[in-house]
Amino acid sequence: MSQTMPPPVFDPFAPGFTDDPYPQYAALRAGAPAGRNPLGFWLLTRYEDISGLLRAGMSVEDGNITDRELLSLREQVYGEVREGARARSMLDRDPPDHTRLRRLVSKAFTPRAVEALRPRITGLVEDMLDEAGRQGRVDLVDALAFPLPFAVIGEMLGTPPADHERIRQLSGTVVRSLEPVNDPATAAAIVEADAELTQIAAEMIAWKRANPADDLLTALINAEDDGDVLGDDELISQTLLLYIAGHETTVNLIAGGTLALLRHPDQLARLRAEPALTGNAVEEMLRYDSPVQATRRITLAPASFTGVTIPPGSFVLALLGSANRDESYFGPDAGEFRLDRENARQHVSFGAGPHHCLGASLARMEAAIAVGQLTSRFPGLALDGEPTWNGRINLRGPARLPVSLR
Numbered sequence: 001m002s003q004t005m006p007p008p009v010f011d012p013f014a015p016g017f018t019d020d021p022y023p024q025y026a027a028l029r030a031g032a033p034a035g036r037n038p039l040g041f042w043l044l045t046r047y048e049d050i051s052g053l054l055r056a057g058m059s060v061e062d063g064n065i066t067d068r069e070l071l072s073l074r075e076q077v078y079g080e081v082r083e084g085a086r087a088r089s090m091l092d093r094d095p096p097d098h099t100r101l102r103r104l105v106s107k108a109f110t111p112r113a114v115e116a117l118r119p120r121i122t123g124l125v126e127d128m129l130d131e132a133g134r135q136g137r138v139d140l141v142d143a144l145a146f147p148l149p150f151a152v153i154g155e156m157l158g159t160p161p162a163d164h165e166r167i168r169q170l171s172g173t174v175v176r177s178l179e180p181v182n183d184p185a186t187a188a189a190i191v192e193a194d195a196e197l198t199q200i201a202a203e204m205i206a207w208k209r210a211n212p213a214d215d216l217l218t219a220l221i222n223a224e225d226d227g228d229v230l231g232d233d234e235l236i237s238q239t240l241l242l243y244i245a246g247h248e249t250t251v252n253l254i255a256g257g258t259l260a261l262l263r264h265p266d267q268l269a270r271l272r273a274e275p276a277l278t279g280n281a282v283e284e285m286l287r288y289d290s291p292v293q294a295t296r297r298i299t300l301a302p303a304s305f306t307g308v309t310i311p312p313g314s315f316v317l318a319l320l321g322s323a324n325r326d327e328s329y330f331g332p333d334a335g336e337f338r339l340d341r342e343n344a345r346q347h348v349s350f351g352a353g354p355h356h357c358l359g360a361s362l363a364r365m366e367a368a369i370a371v372g373q374l375t376s377r378f379p380g381l382a383l384d385g386e387p388t389w390n391g392r393i394n395l396r397g398p399a400r401l402p403v404s405l406r
Contacts, residue, residue, distance in 0.1 A: 007032035010043050010319075012180055012393040019389045021293065021396070022335065025322035034308040039180060040070035041296075041315040042308075045322040047329035047348070049305040053318050054352035058297040059094050065298055066313025088233050089241035091355070098354065104223045104230065105238055106358055108156065108216045114361045117152065121366055124151055125373050133377070133405055137384050140401040144374070145254040146247070149366055153246030157239065158215025160207045162200070170197045171244045178394040180294075180317060201239045205232075216242070242359075249291040250363045252397025254370050257285030259398055261375065262383050264337045271339060271375055281339040282367045287330070287347035288337045293321040293394050295351055320348050321396075378405040 008027040011017070017024060028045045037043050044050050065071060090101035107113070125148060132143045150164060173193035176186055205221065212218045220230060220238060230238065261268040261281075271281055299314045310316060324347045327334045350357035357363070375381060382404050390399040 005031075007035070010037050018391050018393060018396060021321060021393075022325060025319060025325060026335070028319075029322060029326060034306040037317075040067065040073045041180070041317050042310045044305055044316060044318045045326075046306060047323040047326035050318040050320065050323040050348055051352060053297055053303070053305070053316060054295070054348065054355070056297075056303070057354060058303075058316075059300050060092055060098075060297060060355065061094050062092070062298065062315075064300060064313060065315050067311075067315065070315055089237040091241055091245070095354070100228055101230075101234065101238065102358065104220065104228070105242070107223075108219060109358050109362065111361060114365060117156070117362070118365065118369070120155065121148070121152060121369050122373075124148055125369050129373055129377055136406050137402070137404050140258060140403050141251065141255050141398060142400075144370060145251045145258070145398075145401070148254065148370055149247040149250035149363075152362070152366060153243060156215065156246070157204075157217045157242060158208065158213050159204045159217060159243075160211075162204070167197070167200065167243070169193075170200075171248060172390075175244065175248055175395050176392065178294075180393060197240055197244075198236055201236045201243070202232075205235055205239065245357075246359060246362075248395050249357075249359075250366050252289075252291035252395060253282075253285060253363060253367050255398040255401050256289040256291065257282065257367060257371055258374065258403075259383075259387055259401055260285055260288055260337050261371070262381070262403070267337055267339050268375060268381075271371075272379075275372065275376065277339050278368050278372045279364075280341070280344055282364055282371065283344035283347065284337065284339050284341050285367065285371075286349040287324045287341070287344050289397075290321045290324050290347070290349040291395065291397060292349060293396050294319050295355075320351075323348050380404065380406045 008024070008031045010028060011024070012021070014024065025045060028043070032043075033046045034044050034049060035042070044053060090098050090105065093101060125144070128144050128147060132138045132140075135143075138144075146168065147164075150168070154162070170193045173189050174197060177190045177194075205217065208215075208217045209221060212221070217239065220235060223230060261271065267281075271277055295318050297316050297318065299310050299312050299316060301312050303310045303316075324330070325334045329346070330341070330343065350360040350363075383402065384404040385402040387398045387402070388400040390397055
């Protein structure tokens, strides 16, 4: 009598998952591409399903969850769920709030506004690589991948000098709220970190009201759109969203992308020989190892994916990192890193639809300048030890990337 294996189950707590989730993703795409997880949420793993979900205009507001089993599980972990300041950011709002907030913020991210940042970003990268070159051996996360996007978003916002290390620690804790499940101790730490970051943002805004300038934070404070202005809570929420999203994801892109190059010397050699490939190389980095591994939507009506119908009021987790390696879309070599991949830009790393990442063009520019300069200036660039991953399920990337530049 033949025995059939049970379908694979998404288990982000399996040993080694945060170092390399891709084997598990492949098993899910093959054996259980869509379905309900024992932890209460629904899961999608294939490109076409996830692309469709993101473009369907579904909800991102947790208040629309009506699945009793999931709500009960969440309460067991978090206790009574309280809305932090970030819940009022455009990332967690549906239209018309989302439309209004995004319109107010998007003025700072027009192609022209982003292109105007190129000289400053280039100068920052040059200075950071000058210092790294003097040292010869560095942790690339500390030397470039973290300070570059942190400095850029700080300058764009026009925030006063801040305790970078403290904000880095706090935002690292807060983004764990994006993980599928947290234990009660982590949940409590997230609430505390959120409160402290909210206080920091409130102080930055108060300082900026007294010291207005030609920057994004002043523009948000003064923003009017058909008579709409941001309330104090909304202002804090957008500031925190821009601050956190503006560096957490790009750190992973620069560090993870560089690591992919170092692990594929043939592709690194090709990039040096053909610098015109840099733009597409960044797209392939985004596809191959997505800085954001998952996103979520809440169904407002029944929705069908790969033979599974998800009821309304359900929490759906879309594994972007899995979609980006789906062989049925990117071909049989989807698991390989190839800088000349023609459809690399079709990745879903920036999402799609109404919530497509507002800072996508800025992240692309930062990565292209950083990786372009790094690889061209240091022909001896090489790994100088094993990288350490940050242990996150969603905003996954190297925490340490030791490199030698000589």
